Amino acid sequence: MPGRVMAEAATASPHRAAERRTVLAICAIATAVCAVFLFVGLRGNVAFVLGLRLSQLLGLVQVAVSAAVSTVIFQTITGNRILSPSIMGLDALYLFCQTVLVFALGGFGYAALPPAWKFSGEVALMMAISLALFLPMLRRRSDMMLMILTGFVLGLMFRSLSALVARLIDPNEFAVLQGASFATFQSLDEGLLAIGAVVTALGTAAAWRARHVLDVIALGRDAAVGLGLDWNRWVTALLSLVACLVATSTALVGPLAFLGLLVVALAERVCGTRGHGFLLPAAAGVAVIVLVGAQALARLGFGGAVVVSVVVEFVGGLVFLALLFSRRHG
Amino acid sequence: MIEIEGVSFSHGRAPILSDISLTIPAGGVTALVGPNGAGKSTLLALMARLLPLQAGSIAIAGRSVAATPGREMARTVAILRQDPGVSSRLRVRELVGFGRFPHSRGRLTAEDERLVDEALERFDLTGLAHRFADTLSGGQRQRAMIAMAYCQGCQTMLLDEPLNNLDMFYARDLMRTLRMVADSQNKTIVVVLHDINHAAAHADRIVALRDGRLVVNDVTARVLTPETLQAIFGYRMEVATVGGLPVVLHHR
Incomplete structure (x- = not known):
């Protein structure tokens, strides 16, 4: 053991190598899980089934990556590790939109909405609301608690409003609403999928480019300004990125409140670091493993009888509680 | 060199600093002292552009704090804040x-x-x-x-109460290191201190604030007199000489 300690002290970054190996392993597992999802149990018209699965996989990967990336950025900016952007009331807002739409248009009218219009309208609305919520409070980091509280209150308000409108809805149409209330990966519009994939890819690339800046932001406002960062400009840009990623993925598949929290907590535990060069890819990889893996398991093991998003949310909720209880400092 | 011109700062109606003008020459250790609430940390934060200037101007090594891009400033001046969690x-x-x-x-x-x-x-x-x-x-x-x-690697360093949390060994060690860095690399170091004796032993210059106003800005030896110290801290303290060094008996 003394020899090992000596070696650690002598070389510059022995931990980097270990962390890099961990990230590579996570990515390898994620790739393997994707392959299992695509190729295991292929029957019938192989080309058709493969095409279907490919588009499902694209949706899953995109949602997984954007949940992971947006949560990492959000947590770093807010300096808080038990929050994710979707806990901030965005999912509740989405639900409220759906409820109002079903109420106003009826079940058939809702189903007949052109998907591209509905999609872009929802993205625009959610980006507008989240920026209106986040941006004015970013002058200083100390206002973060106010922002978080506002998020919770807004979430509560949207939920209560949804509940109110839901009582007014015809019971048959309520079933339509129920279907829209949970994330679903079964029926994704391919055009929207392509748009979403582009947004997610660009957003992830931007986050990756900003990884060193994110490391500095994690030190807090004073240290970051001391090191020459334009705090307000960077935080505004990064929060816009978060809003864009969350809005796109929520509009695509529906709300997934705890997925981001779950995978970032797992990735941080596995990686043992908060360095964004490692954490970003690790969290994205873990998210793919969890989401695609759960979907594959549900199809192979349970014959599609299990709603994956419900399971993921259940486990994510448990992790959230565990984080709350285990960490006295956030 | 740090040039501070007519700087005032207030939180709402409460004035924190009123019309501070002073010049700290390049090179050497300058101690910023004063009682609690004198505005030392605020002045330092303004120099480090952690707070926006409300009135007046500050220039460090000829660069205006308000107008110079952050990255260039970060290569000019390094800052250590109080309680960096x-x-x-x-x-x-x-x-x-x-x-x-x-x-x-x-x-x-x-x-x-x-x-x-x-x-x-x-x-x-x-x-x-x-x-x-x-x-x-x-x-x-x-x-x-x-x-x-x-x-x-900046020519100017601003340290807000760096002796907090340090025991006697490391407090002395840090002050000696700052002294050595200032001498060997000709850096300008401004350090907020509570222990006037550390300033007496290690600082070339003392800048003292009280209630947001500048009391004195002079070389250490001239500040360490009972009269000046009373003007800064509000009570009389003796100054003895031990081993050729002035020692302030502030605790008696």
């Missing part, structure tokens, strides 16, 4: 390496690594280099933060 899980070496951010934007070159090693060595942190910062004691973490500021 590190929330992220970082190893000491990584933390100190952040000092190089204004130069290499996060991609450490071999030269950067060398400077990081030198900073670790200088602040007696080599043995702790691979420890996580959140497992260190308050004093160790303080030294790591100071090493990071040092690593920034």
